[in-house]
Amino acid sequence: MPAGRTYTDSDAAHHAPPALDQLRRLPRQFYGQPVLEVARASVGKLLVHHRRGRTLVGRIVETEAYRGPEDLAAHSAGGRRTPRNEAMWGPPGHAYVFFVYGMHWHLNLVAGLDGEPHAVLIRGVEPLLGVELMARRRKMTADRRELTNGPGKLCVAFGIDRRHDGVDLTGSSGLYLADAPATRVVTARRVGIDYAGAWAKRRWRFLEPGNRYVSRPPEGRLRGA
DNA sequence: AGGAAGATCCGCT
DNA sequence: GCGGATCTTCCTG
Numbered sequence: 001m002p003a004g005r006t007y008t009d010s011d012a013a014h015h016a017p018p019a020l021d022q023l024r025r026l027p028r029q030f031y032g033q034p035v036l037e038v039a040r041a042s043v044g045k046l047l048v049h050h051r052r053g054r055t056l057v058g059r060i061v062e063t064e065a066y067r068g069p070e071d072l073a074a075h076s077a078g079g080r081r082t083p084r085n086e087a088m089w090g091p092p093g094h095a096y097v098f099f100v101y102g103m104h105w106h107l108n109l110v111a112g113l114d115g116e117p118h119a120v121l122i123r124g125v126e127p128l129l130g131v132e133l134m135a136r137r138r139k140m141t142a143d144r145r146e147l148t149n150g151p152g153k154l155c156v157a158f159g160i161d162r163r164h165d166g167v168d169l170t171g172s173s174g175l176y177l178a179d180a181p182a183t184r185v186v187t188a189r190r191v192g193i194d195y196a197g198a199w200a201k202r203r204w205r206f207l208e209p210g211n212r213y214v215s216r217p218p219e220g221r222l223r224g225a
Numbered sequence: 226a227g228g229a230a231g232a233t234c235c236g237c238t
Numbered sequence: 239g240c241g242g243a244t245c246t247t248c249c250t251g
Contacts, residue, residue, distance in 0.1 A: 064232070073232070084247060101233050103243030108232090122233060152233050192232050215233095 006113070006130075007145065007212040017060055017129045023048055023057075023178040028170045031092035031111050035118035038092075039065035040109040040206045044183035047125050048159050050174035054133060058107060058125030062096065062214045064109070064190045065222040068117040073196035074118030087166045088117040091128045095175065097165040104152030105161045109169065109177070123151045123191070123205070125158075126213045134158070150215045182207050185225040188218035208212050 026045065031038055042063050049056045068088065069074025075085040075098065087096040087110055095106040096119050112118035125148045127134055134157035135142040148154040155161065160175070169176045187203035194200055207214045209222050 066232075075232080080248090082248070098232085099246060100231050102231085102246070104233050106232065123232085146234095150233070190232075195231090 006091045007149075007210075007214060007217060015126060016130060018057060018178070018180075019045060020055060024132070025170065026177045026179055028091070028093040031109060031170070033111070035065045035111040035116075035120060036204065038109065039063045039120045039204065040185055041182075042109065042120055042122075042177065043185045043206050043208055044180050046128070046178040046180050047122065047154075047158070048106060048176050049160070051159065056130035056166050057128045057178075058154065058158070059128055060122060060124070060177075061126050061211040062122075062124035062205070064121040064123055064206070065111075065204040066119050066121065067112075067204075070204075071104050071196075072199045073190060073193040074117065074119070075165065077120075077196075079117075081117070081122070088119050088179065089115060090166070093168060093170040095164050095169055097160060097162060100152075105155040106151045107155055107158075107164070112160050120149055122154065122193050124149050124207070124211075124213045125154050126211060131150070137155060146211045147213075149213045186218060186222045188223075188225050 030132050042060050046059050050087045066074035068074035069079040076088045091114040092111050094110045096110050107122045108119035126147055131142045138157050138193055140146050148157045167173045185206050186209045188205040190205045
């Protein structure tokens with residue numbers, strides 16, 4: 001597909017649903033890498049949520065890195081440590097889930113070294129398993145790309161909210177990332193952070209080009225990660 | 226105690 | 239493309 005075109009429902013992305021007994025939870029070492037690397041390497045990995053006997057799986061197709069305290073777009077900018085963003089300072093491999101705009105939850109992966117307030121925002125996933133439940137929660141049919149093509153939308157589809165803030169993804173929690181084959185990844189500017197000045201220009205958004213569950217296509221020529 | 230802003234989404238034009 | 243929704247969190251006074 002040409003760069004810059006808006007994705008449509010006809011841009012079918014079809015990856016096979018995984019066998020449940022072969023899901024391999026990613027270890028803490030994965031999250032302990034530098035945050036830009038975690039953001040890049042998370043594209044293609046599986047987001048898994050077991051809850052009440054049901055399993056939801058999505059393939060991560062878009063992420064963003066936030067690297068406080070120097071990154072002025074991060075909630076941890078300037079070393080500002082509050083109850084809300086406390087999870088960012090903890091050990092890697094935990095979830096940082098926050099509420100914005102009075103109605104939306106966003107899911108992040110805490111990355112980097114313990115004490116470094118870095119995180120990776122999950123901005124888009126391709127539904128692989130449990131699609132009907134996602135569709136009910138999103139109040140739309142299962143064939144729509146709007147099911148999970150944004151950070152707030154995928155949290156609704158996966159039932160992620162304040163209960164998941166601070167959860168250890170590498171322990172026994174029902175929420176975790178599972179390994180999957182690497183895929184093509186390109187970079188783009190981050191979304192919705194124009195207040196961050198020069199930091200808004202960093203190409204710290206990572207996505208699988210052409211996948212219809214990417215929230216917005218990158219501008220201009222595609223640049224590899 | 227009050228106010229402003231926000232890592233977005235949705236519906237309408 | 240644009241504006242309204244909606245409310246928690248944090249900063250200021």
